[in-house]
Amino acid sequence: MIGYLIKKLIQYFIVFFIILVVIFALPRLMPGNPADYLISSTTLTIGETSEILRMQLIERFGLNKSVTEQFMLFIANTFSGYLGVSWRYFPKEVFTLIMERLPWTMLIVVLSRIISLFLGYFVGIIAAWKRGGKMDITLQTLGLVSMSLPSFWVALVLLTIFAFYIPIFPLGGALEAGKIYKSIWDFISDALYHAALPVITLSIVTFFLDALIMRNTMLEILGEDFILTAEAKGLKDRTIMINHAARNAVLPFITGALMSFGLLVTGAIFVETAFSYPGIGMLLAESFFSRDFPTAQGILIITSLIFIVSNFLADIIYMWLDPRIRLMGSR
C-alpha cells in the first residue's frame, strides 16, 4: 500500500519536474539573450537606462552563470517558495500575489464542484435506472452540448441577462468596492452574492458531464454479478439501485470528480475573466496583458501543483476505499 503511494508520488514528482524544466527552457529557447528579451518586453525602459538595467537583470537572474547553475538556482528558488517578483504589482512577490488571489478561485471552484456533483449524483442514478428513457436520452444530448459550450460565453450570457437587463446580480468583482462590513456574516453574504453567477456558470458547464459519469458508472456496476444475485434474491429494484449499485458507484464518481478538480481550476481562467472575478485565472489573464512573465510562470507552477495534488488525493482516496488496491502492496 505504501509502496503504491510512493510509486505514484515519484511519478507526480517527475511530472512536476518536467513542468519546471519546460518553464525554465521556454525563455532560453527563444532567440537572443533572455535579458534582451525581458527588456524588450518591458515598457519601463527607454534609451540609455536599458544598458544598466540589462546588466542588473543579468546579475539578478544569474544569466552570466552557466545554464546548469541557472537551473539549480531556479529549482532551489521554486522549492523554497520564491517565484520571483511581479512586474505589474512591483515589488510584490509572485507567491504572495497568488496566495491573495487563490482563495477566490477556490471559493467558486469548490462551491460549483459541490453543487454539480450533488445534483449529478442523483440525476445520474435516475438516468441509469430509467436507461434508454426520455430523461436518459436528453441527458446524453445535453452532455454533448454542455461539453461544447465555451464557459466564458455562458458567463457573458448570464451576465447580460442577470446583471444588465435584470440587474439582480453584480456585473463583476468579488466584493463591493469600498464597503465596510459590520459583521463576518455581512462579509460572507456579500462574497456569496458576488460568487453566485460565476458558480452557476461553472456548474452549468460541468453538471451534465458529472451526471453522465455517474450514469455510466452505474450502468457498469449494474452489469456485475452481485447485482444479478440481488435480483435473484428478489430484492426490490429500488433497494438494488440505492443500496447496491449507487453505493458502489460513489468511489469511481468521487475519484473522477477529484481528478477533474484541477481541470476546473484552469477552466476558471475564462469564467473569472468574464466576471472580472479576482482569482488566479484573472490574474493570469492580467499578467498576459501586462507581459508580467514571473507571475504567469508562478501561476503555471501553482496550477500544476493543484493538478498534481488533486490527482494524488484521488489516488489516496481510491486506494483507501478499494481493498483490492489497498491489499495489493502487502502481498
Added chain:
Amino acid sequence: MLRSISSSWKQFSKSKLGIVGLVIILIFVFMAVAAPILSPYDPQASFIAPMFTPPNSKHLLGTDDVGRDVLSQIIYGSRISIMVGLLAAAVGTLLGTIIGLVSGYFGGIVDDILMRITDIFLIIPFIPLAIMFALYVGPNIWNVVLIFGFLGWPPAARQIRSLTLSLKEAQFIEAARAIGAGNLRIVFRHILPNTTGVIIANVVSRTVFAILAEAGLAFLGASDPRNISWGMMIFYAMRSGAILYGAWWTYIPAGFCVALLACGFAFLGHGITLVLNPRLRGR
C-alpha cells in the same frame, strides 16, 4: 473498401445526432469557403455605420465598437475556428497514433516508458501552458495548433495502443509475419489501416476541445489580432465595454457560433462512436 464505407454510412445515418452534427459542420465549412461571396461587407472595414449600431435591415447583426459589420466578421471567423480546430486535432492525433502504434506493437520496456510519459502529459495544465507559450512567442494562431499537438496526444495514444495490442495477436498478423513481413510493414500496412475508425473518432472529439481552446485563448487576447476569429470578436467586445452599452450582438452570436460548431463535432463524434462500437447500438 467501398462496401465497408457504405455499410458504415448506413450505421452512422441511424444516429440522428450524428447527422445533425454533420449538417452543422457542413454549413460552417460552406460559410468558411464562400466567405467572400456570403459576407455583405468587408469584415475589416471600420465605421461603415456608427459604433454599436443595433441589428437592422442593413446590418443583420449590427456593428461593433469601431463600426464594423458583425455578420461579415462572423462569416469570416468560421475560417479560423475550423482550420485551427481540425489542424490542432490532427497534429495531436498523428503524434498519438505513432506513439500508440509503437507502444502497443513493441510492448515491453518501450511500452512501459511511453505509457509513463503519456500519464505525465495528461496532468500538464494545458491552458496556462498555452498562455505562457503565447506570452513568449507572441499571440499567434499557430500556438494552439502546436501546443495542442504536443500536449493533446495522450488520449489517441492510449486508444491506439490498446487496439494495437489486440490486433497484433490476430491471425492475419501472424500470417503476415510467417511470410516474412518486417515490423515496419506489419505496423503500417496491416495494423494502421485497421485503426482508421479510432483515428477518425479521435480527430473529431479532439476538434471539439481545440475549437474551444482556440476561442478561449482568443477571448483572453492571446490570438493573432490580424485574423478575425469568434473568440477575438468577443475579446474586443469585452474590452470596449459592450455589455454596458447593451450591445449583446457583438459577443452573443460569436460565442453561439463557437458553441454550435463545437457541438457539431461533438454530435458527429457521437455518431461515429456508434459505428465503431456495436455494443452501444440499439441502446
